Amino acid sequence: MNTSKSSVKNGYYPLLLDIVQRPCIVIGGGKVAERKVKILLRFGAKVKLVSPGVTNALRLLAQKGKIDIVERYYRATDLRNVSLVFAATDDEKTNTRIRDDARRRNIPVNVVDNPDLCDFIVPSIIKKGPLVIAISTSGVLPLLSKKLRQEIDAVVTRDYIRYADTIGKFRQYIINHIEDKKVRRDMMKRIGRMSMEELNGMGLKEIKRMFLQSDK
Numbered sequence: 001m002n003t004s005k006s007s008v009k010n011g012y013y014p015l016l017l018d019i020v021q022r023p024c025i026v027i028g029g030g031k032v033a034e035r036k037v038k039i040l041l042r043f044g045a046k047v048k049l050v051s052p053g054v055t056n057a058l059r060l061l062a063q064k065g066k067i068d069i070v071e072r073y074y075r076a077t078d079l080r081n082v083s084l085v086f087a088a089t090d091d092e093k094t095n096t097r098i099r100d101d102a103r104r105r106n107i108p109v110n111v112v113d114n115p116d117l118c119d120f121i122v123p124s125i126i127k128k129g130p131l132v133i134a135i136s137t138s139g140v141l142p143l144l145s146k147k148l149r150q151e152i153d154a155v156v157t158r159d160y161i162r163y164a165d166t167i168g169k170f171r172q173y174i175i176n177h178i179e180d181k182k183v184r185r186d187m188m189k190r191i192g193r194m195s196m197e198e199l200n201g202m203g204l205k206e207i208k209r210m211f212l213q214s215d216k
Contacts, residue, residue, distance in 0.1 A: 011138055012120070012121060012136060012138055014123075014134060014136075015120075016132065016134070019040065019043050019044060019045040019083065019084070020043070020044035020045070021044060021045075021046050022045055022046060022083040022084070023045075023046045023048065023081060023082045023083055024040050024045045024046065024047055024048070024082060024083055024084040024085075024086070025047075025048045025049070025050065025078060025079065025082045025084070025085055025086065026040070026047060026048075026049045026050075026086040026088055027049075027050045027051065027074045027078070027085070027086065027087050027088060027089055027094075027098055028049075028051050028086075028087070028088030028089040028090070028112075029049065029051030029052070029053050029054035029055060029058060030051075030055060030088070030090065031055060032088045032112050032113075033049065033051065033054075033055075033058070033086070033088040033089075034055050034057050034058055036086045036088055036110075036112070036122075037049060037058060037061065037067060039122065039125070040086075041061070041066055041067070042127065045084075047066075047067040047068070048067070048068045048069075048070065048078075048082070049062075049067055049068070049069050049070070050069075050070045050072070050073075050074050050075075050078050051069075051070075051071065051074075051089070052071060052072055052073055053071070054069060054071065074089070074094060074097075074098060076101045079101055079102060079105055079107060082107060083107070083108075084107070084108055084109075084110070085098065085102040085107050085108070085109040085110070086109075086110050086112070087099060087102075087109060087110070087111040087112065087117075088112045092114075095111045095112070095114065095117065096111075096117065098111070099111050099117045102119075103119070108120050110122060115138070115139030118139070121136065121138070121139050123135055123136040123145065124136065124142070124145035124146055124148070124149040125149070126149055126152060126153050126156060128156055128160070128161045129161035129162075129164060129165050130161075130164045130165055130168050131156065131160060131161060131164050133149075133152060133156070135148050135149050135152070159196060159200055160196070162200050163196045163199055163200055166199050166200070166204060166207070167191060167192075167199070169204055170191060170204065170207055170208070170211075171188060173204075173208060174187055174188070187211055190211070191207070191211070
């Protein structure tokens with residue numbers, strides 16, 4: 001893997017990963033590492049943290065059994081059997097060594113505040129119910145990502161969450177109960193043409209009844 005300044009010109013390939021119960025490691029024990037850990041936990045990762053010192057918040061997470069902490073300096077062997085690596089120490093040489101060790105093992109690595117050393121960067125994230133919106137300036141201007149996140153967050157109201165949740169449940173229902181794929185596609189197209197106001201004004205049972213009766 002290799003990332004350079006060309007990433008700014010070409011941009012990063014956007015990708016949403018399923019990290020539920022996937023082993024991820026964060027090296028570092030400060031506030032930046034704390035933020036990384038909290039985001040990983042929010043998306044269901046299994047987190048190990050390595051650092052000779054940690055914040056009180058990180059220690060509390062460990063006491064609650066949410067993360068594993070190894071209180072010592074980083075070793076290359078810490079990268080065994082992990083899916084993602086986050087180098088979040090305050091020492092540039094250590095972060096570079098972590099990057100090199102991860103790449104030798106073909107493990108994607110993120111180095112905080114140094115896009116040139118990263119295989120991937122973590123975008124500014126909005127997560128509401130099933131909706132996940134990622135915003136990035138390719139590491140050029142994080143403040144702009146934050147500003148855009150705040151503006152979009154204000155627009156994405158509870159109505160959107162309910163809308164997405166209802167469609168998601170209906171989709172799962174027809175997958176489980178209707179074998180004909182063409183009928184499934186037609187139903188999803190029809191429900192997709194309904195406005196958010198229409199769907200949110202109906203319960204899931206009413207939507208099922210309306211669609212299934214019309215196809216008899």
